[in-house]
Amino acid sequence: MLKSIFKTNVRALSQASVMRSAYSLPKPVAPVSTEVPDLKLLKFDSNGQKDLYAIAKINNIPFLVTKGDKIVLPYKIKNHDVGEKLNLNNVVTIGSRNFTYNKQDGIPASAFQLTATLTEITKEPKYYVYKKKPRCRRLKTVEVEPFQTHLTIDEFKLL
Amino acid sequence: MPVKAIPKVSIPRNGVSSFVRPCYKVSLQYCNWGGSSQGVRDFLTHPNKLVDRFAQNNKDVMFEILSKGGHPTFTFHYANGQKQAVDVRNLKVGDVARKLQEYMHRSGNEPFKFNHKVLSNNESVRGIWSPFHVAKNDRHRI
Numbered sequence: 001m002l003k004s005i006f007k008t009n010v011r012a013l014s015q016a017s018v019m020r021s022a023y024s025l026p027k028p029v030a031p032v033s034t035e036v037p038d039l040k041l042l043k044f045d046s047n048g049q050k051d052l053y054a055i056a057k058i059n060n061i062p063f064l065v066t067k068g069d070k071i072v073l074p075y076k077i078k079n080h081d082v083g084e085k086l087n088l089n090n091v092v093t094i095g096s097r098n099f100t101y102n103k104q105d106g107i108p109a110s111a112f113q114l115t116a117t118l119t120e121i122t123k124e125p126k127y128y129v130y131k132k133k134p135r136c137r138r139l140k141t142v143e144v145e146p147f148q149t150h151l152t153i154d155e156f157k158l159l
Numbered sequence: 160m161p162v163k164a165i166p167k168v169s170i171p172r173n174g175v176s177s178f179v180r181p182c183y184k185v186s187l188q189y190c191n192w193g194g195s196s197q198g199v200r201d202f203l204t205h206p207n208k209l210v211d212r213f214a215q216n217n218k219d220v221m222f223e224i225l226s227k228g229g230h231p232t233f234t235f236h237y238a239n240g241q242k243q244a245v246d247v248r249n250l251k252v253g254d255v256a257r258k259l260q261e262y263m264h265r266s267g268n269e270p271f272k273f274n275h276k277v278l279s280n281n282e283s284v285r286g287i288w289s290p291f292h293v294a295k296n297d298r299h300r301i
Binding site: 052120 | 175261271272275276280
């Protein structure tokens with residue numbers, strides 16, 4: 001099917017959309033949650049898996065990441081040390097420039113590998129919060145210096 | 160005509176494929192006499208051998224203990240050339256240990272407030288949207 005698309009004299013720019021519409025003709029059957037999805041088109045389209053992104057969820061918050069990105073979390077990760085490799089297994093979307101595979105209840109972990117290195121646990125710059133109590137004219141000054149965690153995407157590939 | 164290579168500058172990204180801890184040396188400076196060094200002295204001579212344990216658990220960090228007059232300070236040396244001196248006067252043993260752990264986890268870079276989620280050096284993976292790249296029958300019609 002792919003070969004026949006490339007043979008036809010379509011403009012390079014609009015090729016992607018043609019490919020996309022060509023692929024959508026056989027309606028994909030909803031895969032069983034444990035079944036590994038067929039991500040062949042993503043592999044073809046992603047420049048040797050370089051231009052590939054994933055939407056991974058950490059504490060149910062989505063992060064769109066590519067390889068080498070840095071996730072900045074506004075809290076301190078507990079029970080993990082700096083330098084540890086974390087496996088991000090809750091991935092909702094894997095996509096390239098032209099194709100997206102999306103599964104809201106999580107793509108099975110056997111389809112991809114997405115790991116992050118815990119590179120840093122620091123704090124944000126210090127600032128001051130002034131607190132006012134009723135019937136007291138004085139303001140309390142509180143120092144605030146929230147924690148910050150940096151995760152670097154170490155590996156992302158389709159298996 | 161010779162083919163010219165596209166020059167690309169490599170970006171240092173610690174943590175991609177390998178990770179080197181940025182904090183490589185800690186010098187713990189205390190005074191043998193002063194009262195503000197009491198917590199640090201307790202920390203160094205703790206029956207549970209806290210310093211030994213720290214050194215055992217972090218073998219990639221060099222620990223240096225200096226006895227010097229004045230208030231106690233911990234100096235952290237980072238791989239980016241930064242040196243950070245942290246004041247640990249009048250702290251209890253637990254707080255001293257916590258301070259030590261906290262600054263060893265840092266990279267020595269300036270702290271910053273980040274109101275987004277992901278910091279990226281890569282080009283936009285999904286590309287810039289353009290109406291002309293949509294197939295003709297998929298375009299919005301007025």
